[in-house]
Amino acid sequence: MMTPMRYVVLAIATLISLHLIISFASPNYGRVTSIHHIKEQIGLKSNIPPYKLGVPDDYYVASNHSSAQGRKANATFVILARNSDLNGVIKSVKQMEDRFNKKFGYPYVFLNEEPFDDAFKTRISELTDAKVEFGLIPKSHWVQPDWIDEERASTVRKTMQDNGVIYGGSLPYRNMCRFNSGFFYRHELVQKYQYYWRVEPDVTFFCDLDYDPFLIMQDQNKMYAFTISLYEYEATIMTLWPTVKEFINSNKHLLTEDNAMSFISDDGGETYNRCHFWSNFEIANLDLWRGEGYTKFFDFLDEKGGFYYERWGDAPVHSIGAALFAKKDQIHFFNDIGYRHEPFQHCPQGDSHKRGKCWCDPAQNFDYEWYSCLARYDKMFS
Ligand SMILES: Nc1nc2c(ncn2[C@@H]2O[C@H](COP(=O)(O)OP(=O)(O)OP(=O)(O)O)[C@@H](O)[C@H]2O)c(=O)[nH]1
Numbered sequence: 393m394m395t396p397m398r399y400v401v402l403a404i405a406t407l408i409s410l411h412l413i414i415s416f417a418s419p420n421y422g423r424v425t426s427i428h429h430i431k432e433q434i435g436l437k438s439n440i441p442p443y444k445l446g447v448p449d450d451y452y453v454a455s456n457h458s459s460a461q462g463r464k465a466n467a468t469f470v471i472l473a474r475n476s477d478l479n480g481v482i483k484s485v486k487q488m489e490d491r492f493n494k495k496f497g498y499p500y501v502f503l504n505e506e507p508f509d510d511a512f513k514t515r516i517s518e519l520t521d522a523k524v525e526f527g528l529i530p531k532s533h534w535v536q537p538d539w540i541d542e543e544r545a546s547t548v549r550k551t552m553q554d555n556g557v558i559y560g561g562s563l564p565y566r567n568m569c570r571f572n573s574g575f576f577y578r579h580e581l582v583q584k585y586q587y588y589w590r591v592e593p594d595v596t597f598f599c600d601l602d603y604d605p606f607l608i609m610q611d612q613n614k615m616y617a618f619t620i621s622l623y624e625y626e627a628t629i630m631t632l633w634p635t636v637k638e639f640i641n642s643n644k645h646l647l648t649e650d651n652a653m654s655f656i657s658d659d660g661g662e663t664y665n666r667c668h669f670w671s672n673f674e675i676a677n678l679d680l681w682r683g684e685g686y687t688k689f690f691d692f693l694d695e696k697g698g699f700y701y702e703r704w705g706d707a708p709v710h711s712i713g714a715a716l717f718a719k720k721d722q723i724h725f726f727n728d729i730g731y732r733h734e735p736f737q738h739c740p741q742g743d744s745h746k747r748g749k750c751w752c753d754p755a756q757n758f759d760y761e762w763y764s765c766l767a768r769y770d771k772m773f774s
C-alpha cells in the first residue's frame with residue numbers, strides 16, 4: 393500500500409519527467425520551467441520571499457559619467473550645514489545628482505563648525521559616486537571676534553528680535569553670514585578648487601541640466617552667477633552702504649572697469665538700491681573672493697563690525713563685491729536652471745523650459761515680479 397507521502401513523491405517525479413520531455417521538445421521554454429523553478433515552486437528549496445534574492449547584477453545599467461567634450465572644470469559643490477539639517481540637505485543633494493551631477497561627477501565639500509556625525513556622513517555618501525569631503529570650520533573663522541563689543545551686539549539682537557526682523561535675534565545666523573561672506577573660500581577643503589556651486593538644504597531643482605555650468609563659467613570667463621535677485625531688508629543693513637562708499641573713496645584703484653555698479657545703485661553709487669543676488673544659489677570663480685579687491689573690502693567691512701552690530705547678510709556683501717570687482721558681463725544669469733528656495737522660484741520660460749524638461753509651472757516665475765531685480769540686471773546690457 394502506498395502512503396500519502398509516496399503519492400506526493402510519485403507526483404513530483406511525474407511532473408519532473410514531464411517537464412524534462414517538454415523542455416527538450418521546446419528549448420525556448422526551458423528557462424522558465426526548469427527543474428530549478430519547479431523545485432522552488434513546490435517549496436523544496438527555501439522559504440525566502442523571492443525579492444530578497446535581489447536583482448542580478450547584469451540587469452543594472454551602469455551610470456554614465458561623461459562631461460561634455462570629456463572636459464571637466466576644477467570645481468566643487470560647497471554646502472554649509474548643521475547635523476540637524478541632514479534631511480533638508482539630502483533632498484537638495486539627491487536632486488542635484490538626479491538633475492545634473494550623476495552625469496558630471498563633481499565632488500562635494502560639506503562644512504560645519506561642529507564635527508559632522510556618522511549618520512550625516514553615511515546618508516550623504518550614499519547619494520553619489522562622486523568624492524565627498526566633510527570639513528570642520530576653524531573656530532577663528534566662525535565665532536564672534538573678541539574685539540566685537542558684546543554688550544552693543546546683544547542690545548542690537550534684542551531690538552531686532554523685538555522688531556520682528558527675520559533672524560534679527562540670532563547670533564549663529566550672524567556667524568553664518570560672516571563666514572559665508574569672508575571665510576568659506578579659505579577653508580582648506582575649498583582652497584584646492586577654482587569654482588564652486590553653493591547649495592542649501594531644502595531647495596528645489598526643477599530642470600535637467602544637460603550642460604556643465606562650470607565649463608560655461610570657465611570658457612566664457614564668468615566670475616559670478618545667479619538665478620534669483622531681489623531687494624534686501626533695509627533694517628539689516630542700515631550702515632552698509634555708507635561703509636561701502638567709505639571703502640570706495642579710499643580704494644578707487646581696486647574697482648574693476650565696466651563693473652556692475654548700475655545693478656546696485658541707481659544714482660552712480662550715491663545710494664544703494666538694495667538689489668542683491670540671492671546667495672543661497674551661487675556659482676562663482678573663487679578668485680573673485682581671493683583677489684586683492686574683495687579681500688580688502690571684506691576686511692574693511694569686518695572691522696566696522698556690521699555683521700554683529702547690524703545683521704549684514706552674505707547676499708548683499710557678495711553682491712556688492714561682485715558688482716565692484718567683476719565686469720558686468722562676467723556676472724551670469726543661469727536662465728536654464730529652474731530653482732526654488734522658499735518663498736521664491738525661477739522657472740525657465742519657453743524653449744528653455746522644454747529643453748530642461750522642467751516640472752515647474754512657467755507662470756510661477758519670480759523674474760519680473762515687483763520684488764525682483766532682474767530688470768536692473770537686463771538694463772546693464774541695453
Ligand atoms: N554649520 C552651520 N550651518 C548653518 C548655521 N546656520 C545656518 N547654516 C547653514 O547656512 C545656510 C543658510 O542658512 P539658512 O537657515 O538656510 O538661512 P536662510 O536661507 O537665510 O533662511 P531660510 O532658508 O529661510 O531658513 C544653510 O546652508 C544652512 O544649513 C549654523 O549655525 N551652523
Ligand SMILES: *[C@@H]1O[C@H](CO)[C@@H](O)[C@H](O)[C@H]1NC(C)=O
Nearest residue numbers: 453454455456457458459460
Ligand atoms: C554615455 O555617454 C556617451 C557620451 O555622451 C554616449 O555616447 C552614450 O550613449 C552614453 N551611454 C549610455 C548608456 O547612456
Ligand SMILES: *[C@@H]1O[C@H](CO)[C@@H](O)[C@H](O)[C@H]1NC(C)=O
Nearest residue numbers: 466467583584585586587678
Ligand atoms: C584648481 O584650482 C586651485 C585654485 O586655483 C589650484 O590651487 C589647483 O592646483 C587647481 N587644481 C587643478 C587640478 O588644476
Ligand SMILES: [Mg+2]
Nearest residue numbers: 592593672733
Ligand atoms: Mg536657506
